Amino acid sequence: MSKNKQDNITAAIILAVTAILIVVGAIVITSVIKDSLYKTVYEDKREVYRDAVENTKVHIDNMREQLRQQHPDWTEEQLKDNVIDSLRDYMYSLEYTDESYMWVHEIENYDGGDKYAKRLIHPNLKNMEGAQLSTNTVDKEGNMPYKEELEGIKKDGHVFFTYNFKELNTDLITKKLTYSSLYPYYNWIISKGVSVSRLDKEVRESFNSELPVLITVIVIYGILMFLMLIYVIYLLRKLENVKNDRDTYAREVEMVNMASKAKVNFIFSVSHDVREHTENVIKYNNLAMEDTGDERQVREYLFAAKKSAEELNKIITEAGKMALIDSKDVVLDESIVDIRSITKDIDKVITSAAESKNVTLSIKDKAVTHYKVYADKIRLRQISMILLTNAVRYTKSGGTVECVFEELDSKKDGYALYRLVVADTGVGMTEGVARDIFDLIIEDEDSENLEGQNTKLELNVCKRIVESFGGDIRVDTKRGRGTKIIVELPFKIGEQIGDKE
Numbered sequence: 001m002s003k004n005k006q007d008n009i010t011a012a013i014i015l016a017v018t019a020i021l022i023v024v025g026a027i028v029i030t031s032v033i034k035d036s037l038y039k040t041v042y043e044d045k046r047e048v049y050r051d052a053v054e055n056t057k058v059h060i061d062n063m064r065e066q067l068r069q070q071h072p073d074w075t076e077e078q079l080k081d082n083v084i085d086s087l088r089d090y091m092y093s094l095e096y097t098d099e100s101y102m103w104v105h106e107i108e109n110y111d112g113g114d115k116y117a118k119r120l121i122h123p124n125l126k127n128m129e130g131a132q133l134s135t136n137t138v139d140k141e142g143n144m145p146y147k148e149e150l151e152g153i154k155k156d157g158h159v160f161f162t163y164n165f166k167e168l169n170t171d172l173i174t175k176k177l178t179y180s181s182l183y184p185y186y187n188w189i190i191s192k193g194v195s196v197s198r199l200d201k202e203v204r205e206s207f208n209s210e211l212p213v214l215i216t217v218i219v220i221y222g223i224l225m226f227l228m229l230i231y232v233i234y235l236l237r238k239l240e241n242v243k244n245d246r247d248t249y250a251r252e253v254e255m256v257n258m259a260s261k262a263k264v265n266f267i268f269s270v271s272h273d274v275r276e277h278t279e280n281v282i283k284y285n286n287l288a289m290e291d292t293g294d295e296r297q298v299r300e301y302l303f304a305a306k307k308s309a310e311e312l313n314k315i316i317t318e319a320g321k322m323a324l325i326d327s328k329d330v331v332l333d334e335s336i337v338d339i340r341s342i343t344k345d346i347d348k349v350i351t352s353a354a355e356s357k358n359v360t361l362s363i364k365d366k367a368v369t370h371y372k373v374y375a376d377k378i379r380l381r382q383i384s385m386i387l388l389t390n391a392v393r394y395t396k397s398g399g400t401v402e403c404v405f406e407e408l409d410s411k412k413d414g415y416a417l418y419r420l421v422v423a424d425t426g427v428g429m430t431e432g433v434a435r436d437i438f439d440l441i442i443e444d445e446d447s448e449n450l451e452g453q454n455t456k457l458e459l460n461v462c463k464r465i466v467e468s469f470g471g472d473i474r475v476d477t478k479r480g481r482g483t484k485i486i487v488e489l490p491f492k493i494g495e496q497i498g499d500k501e
Contacts, residue, residue, distance in 0.1 A: 014229045022222040029217060036309065038203045039302065042177075045199065046160060049100070049179040049192045053158075056102065056190055057183050060087060064185075080186060088121045098202070100194040105133060107187040112150055120188065139164040153182045153189060160295060162196065273311070273382065276389060280308035280349055304348045311345075311381075332376040332468055336494040339371050339418075342381050343405065350388045358397040363388075366406035370416045373491035379465045380489075386458045387422040387485055393455075394426035394483070401425075408488070415490050423484040429477045437475055438463040 063083050067074070074082070091102050104121040112135035119131045135147035145163030152159025158181040164174065178193030284305035288298045347363050354361035384403075391401045401424045410417040429437065438459050466473045471489035 014226065014233065017229055018222065018226045021225040022218065025221050025225070026218045029221070032309075034203065037206045038199070039306075041199055041202050041206065043299075043302065045098075045177065045194060046179065049177075049194070050158075050181075052102070053179055053181045053190050053192050057181065059090070060183060063087070083186075084120065091121055092123055092126075094123075098194050098198050100192060100198075102190065102192045105189045105191070107150070107153075107189060110150070110154060112147060116146070116150065117189070149178075149180050149189065149191075153180060156295075157182045157184075273385065276349075276385070278308075280352070281305045283352065284308070304352070307345055307348060332379060334374050334376050336372055337375045337377045337380065339365070339368070339373065339380075339405070342377065342384065345381065346384050346388060349385070350392065353389070354392050354401060357392060357395070359392055359395050360400040361392070361403075362400070363403045364405070366404055368405065368407045368418075370407065370493050372494040373416060374494050375469070375489075375491050379469070383462050383465055383487065384420065386462045387420070387487070390455055390458065391422050391424040391426065391483070391485075395424045396426065399425040399482075410490065412490065414493055416493050418489050418491065420487040420489070421484060423482065425482040428479045428481050428483050429475075430479045434475050434477045438473070 060083065063086050064079065067079055067082055067086075071079070071082075087104065091104070094102060101123045103119075103123065103125075105117045106120045107117045109116040114134040114136065115132040116135050117133045119125065119129050119133060122129055133146055135144065135150055137146050138144055141164060143163050145161065148161050148163070149159055152161065158179070160177070160179050162175055162177050164176070175196040176193045177196055177199065178191055180189050180191040182188070183190055284301045288301035288305070343363060343365065350363075351361055388401065388403055391403075395401055401422070403423075404419075404421045406419050406421075408417040408419055437456060439456075463473050466487055466489065469489050469491070471487060473485065473487045475483065475485050477483035
């Protein structure tokens with residue numbers, strides 16, 4: 001085969017593989033951004049509607065008080081009728097940019113059934129005000145919205161739910177997201193909702209506004225993939241050329257092996273973090289979707305998923321930087337970091353993993369005076385995540401994992417010395433494995449075990465980061481008696497004593 005033909009084939013392969021990677025990457029990035037935007041819009045609406053309804057309840061209280069002061073001779077029935085008239089005028093006059101509106105039902109029977117409530121005020125169904133409602137009502141998808149609403153009101157006094165409805169000023173039937181809350185003085189259910197199709201429209205508008213940024217990201221991603229493929233082919237060509245000289249061949253093979261091992265180490269370390277955060281995003285979103293009865297818990301699940309997604313984004317960004325630096329060096333991006341924020345982030349992620357294995361987890365700080373220091377937040381979090389994840393991974397059900405972060409006396413002015421101790425009651429290590437646990441070159445009896453090899457790769461990354469900080473890491477372990485890893489790190493102080501939040 002001629003060299004020109006071979007070069008043409010190589011160029012075609014590069015273009016084909018690059019095109020595939022760009023398309024796959026574009027699909028994944030677009031999907032992630034759309035999901036993130038939808039969750040953001042959805043959560044914003046929930047907060048806005050909750051506030052609107054709860055503020056309306058306060059408004060009703062104020063109306064009652066004012067009318068009572070103006071007409072002290074009125075009976076409770078007269079007062080209620082005037083409150084209804086004022087509230088009806090108020091709700092009829094409201095206009096929202098998202099085409100939502102508010103309405104009121106009055107509960108007559110908390111046990112449900114036919115005529116459990118009547119429609120008191122409804123801007124979209126004015127001619128049906130006063131109509132009796134039934135919890136046996138079924139929408140076009142088989143849902144029983146009035147029953148679901150009443151059960152939520154009886155349980156918590158408020159509820160978020162979805163159901164099919166007729167859109168305002170149209171005959172179109174669509175799905176609606178609704179927040180309802182009980183006004184107990186009059187047994188009123190006050191509600192506010194929006195069409196899900198409106199949410200979709202807002203997501204599309206937000207996505208279109210972010211389109212230039214998305215295109216830029218995809219272009220950069222494509223360029224990086226193209227350069228990476230060219231670099232791989234360059235290495236293959238280089239390896240082929242040096243075969244003519246045995247001495248040169250041996251020297252080049254050694255260099256390629258070193259570079260390859262550094263890349264493998266990096267890929268394994270990043271893959272662990274990517275896998276961890278990806279699993280957490282999926283897990284917390286599944287939990288949020290399943291746990292619809294406890295709004296606060298759902299918000300915590302979604303917040304934890306969001307934090308993992310943010311960490312995943314940071315890891316991807318960091319991967320771009322790491323691919324351009326020498327494998328022996330760890331470049332630090334230092335800024336003022338609040339140690340407490342790292343502890344909180346890690347706690348949210350690791351706690352769930354520990355609970356799923358029935359492992360008791362304890363994370364605490366001890367004698368810490370300076371919480372704000374100059375450090376690389378991503379690297380510091382990475383150290384903690386690696387150590388805690390491995391501790392939970394190798395601890396059996398019923399065991400314990402303890403993480404203690406404490407401040408020690410520092411001999412260097414302007415600096416604080418910290419010690420991080422992660423101890424577990426897991427399987428432990430033999431003396432030989434423990435001695436070489438941070439060394440990727442030396443093989444041990446667990447070298448054939450992928451999980452054990454992953455652990456060595458992770459701990460090697462951890463050791464490199466610790467040494468880049470100017471710190472020290474050591475292990476204390478016995479087979480069958482658990483493992484304790486001690487990390488000591490010096491950081492420049494970023495706060496004065498007492499400067500705490």
